[in-house]
Amino acid sequence: FATATRLPGRVHVDVYAMVNFLATIGAIRLIHYTLEDVYRHVLGKEKPDFEMGGIARAWEKGGEELKRLLEYSLSDAQATLELGQVFLPLFRELTKLVGQTLFDVTRMTPGQLVEWLLVREAFGWGELVPPRPKREELDERMEETYVGAYVMEPKRGLHENLVAFDFRSLYPSIIVSHNIDPSTLNCDCCGPEEATVVPELGYRFCRKRKGFVPSILERLIERRAELKKELKRLKPGTPEYLELDSRQMALKIVSNSFYGMFGYAGARWYSKECAESITSLGRHYIHQTIARAEREGMEVVYADTDGLYCKMGEKSRGEILRFLEEVNRELPGVMELELEGFYPRGVFITKKRYALIDEEGRLIVKGLEFVRRDWAAVAKRTQQEVLDAILREGSPKKAAEVIKRVVRELQQGRVDLQDLVIYTQLKMPIESYRAIGPHVVAAKKLRQKGYPVEPGAMIAYVEVKGPGSISDRATPVEDFDPERMEYDANYYIEHQVLPAVMRIMEVLGYREEDLRSPGGEQTKLGRFF
Structure with a gap:
């Protein structure tokens, strides 16, 4: 916020900040987040590119090179505008939901969105908004730790005939179903037999009085469910469909961020007890589901946080659906186990690293x-x-x-040369690097030749044969001469x-x-x- 440009009489909406937010929540996953890459990914379009080192030369030389530079600059503005038009409906819905300005919302983290929503709702509920922690309290909070989600060590190798299950919005549904809230923690009105007792931890949560946080979250979940039903009746791509889809996505983003808010040391509603209770209950339900799947004759090959992958064995799809119904019949509140899909094959390497192919031939690759x-x-x-x-x-x-x-x-x-180029971003001034990696050496070589090299620049280089270390042999792609240089095949x-x-x-x-x-x-x- 401190470095954001403010324009009197205008709302400055930064598309880069929007992309950064969407990347943070996993809505966009790319290798490079350049304007060209985001434009291609979101809109399926290409835009002209221009070599960084040729900008000054084109400006001085004029002619066709200057024309190409101007076309490139215009395409930057056009692509930014088009991306902004795609993202703006979502951020407009987030703005309406949390009651803050568009300028602020486009620069917030997901946890800040939750906090401002709670601040907005607190007055109507008669809730006192907690103060932000002072430095000493913040330092104490930051030293606190707790056990997170369960991640199973996979059964390594190639597996066939897989089915995947996952809990729908696991942490939000736990908060609502078990009334997780600082005000309901270890209440006086419920005895040990009446309250929800958290596995492994022994914390108790009230079952008689609904907490402020789960009440707000439940309303978001219910409203999103209503919107998803309405969307099924509408034709995709129509203005009404796109508006409702943006609204339900805004609700999803905020709902999924409540757990993170409880565990963030700087949050007003910070509660280590609530955060670790949520993860403890999450581990409880995933362990319970794994055990049940194995009793039913399925082999669980991997599980992570809110989902599991099983080998179906001799089970039919009808039996899989009956298993799902039985599990959901016993889950409390709004919790629900969903069928994610069937996968002909999957290869599992380590925790968080695996790849599968679905029934439509699409590859799903993680880590x-x-x-x-x-x-x-x-x-x-x-x-x-x-x-x-x-x-x-x-x-x-x-x-x-x-x-x-x-x-x-x-x-x-x-x-080909283009298949050998390595791209690494320069994250600080060249002089600030203590460990001199290949991209830093390549950046120095570019600067020596007069190219402007600043933090944030994407350095493209090739490793060539010759004396010295790997770093020494990093050659900017602009300097690579196939007549006198040879790439280092080894x-x-x-x-x-x-x-x-x-x-x-x-x-x-x-x-x-x-x-x-x-x-x-x-x-x-x-x-x-």
Whole structure:
């Protein structure tokens, strides 16, 4: 807020701040958050690009280069306007919901939205708004810790015939169903048999008097359910549909942020007891569901926070739906276990790292390298092809052949330059870096040639053969000359391609030496029997 530009008589809406907010809540997930990438992802359109180092030259030279620069600058403004028009309805609904200005709401965190909603509602409920913590109290709160969600160590490897379940809005539904609120904690009106007793912790929550926070949250959940019913009666894409969809999304964003508000040390309604009670109850219900699924003959291969993946075995889809009904019959309040979907195959590596293919042929990838921004395209593309071979065709052998082919192409110098470029953002002034990584060295080389290099710049570089460390050999893509330079194939094999795929291939019984050699084969012990 302190650095935001304020314009008298105008509301300054920052599209970058909107994108940052949507990325924070997981509504947009990209490798790079450049204007070009967001524009392509959200609207499916392309816009002209222009080399950072050529701007000054084009301005001085004029002619066609200046015309191209002006077209690029105009496209920046046009793309920003179009993205703003897409995002504005959602933020307008958030503004109406929490009762703050559009300028402020577009720059808030999800937790701040919750807090301002509660401040707005407090007067009508006769609630006293708690003060913000002072420095000493804030420091004490920040030292407090508690156990979070349950994440099961997956059964590593390739699995087939999977079904996934997840709890609908697990933490919000726990808050409402168990009346989690600072004012209902360890109340005097309920005895031990009457109150909700939190597993592992022993905290008690009142069942006779509804708390302020769960009352507000319940109203949001109910209103969103009503809107979703209305949406089913409307034609997607119509103005009325888009307006209601923005409204239900605003309700979802705020509802899902209540738990985080309880656990944030700077929040007015901060309560460690409430936050850890929510996660304790979450662990209780996911453990309960895992045990029940296994009693029913399903094999649980992975579980994380509010969902689980099971091998169906001999069970029919009808039996899966009956299992779901039985679980939901016993859940309290507004809690509900939902069927997320059926998956023909999935490969599970470690906690938070897995990939599946759904019945429509779409890949769902969590925690694997090709979503990171500091990997060259050759590594991302290879990992994508490996996952396609494993999940679409069920063929680890074909995945190994893909890797060997890419290794050969790198060794033979047959990989295009654009597939070798590594992009890393400069997060501070060059002089502030103590650890001098490859992107910092590349940035220094750019500055020496007169290019403007500032914090926030995306540095694009290639690793070339030659003396010195990996950092020393980082060459800005603008300086790469194929006539006198050669990319370092060994670097791309050992530090890009193999690291991007080995986590996947290891759980399938392959070793690095099997994949470096064109003739290498899987050498798992079982091959010898």
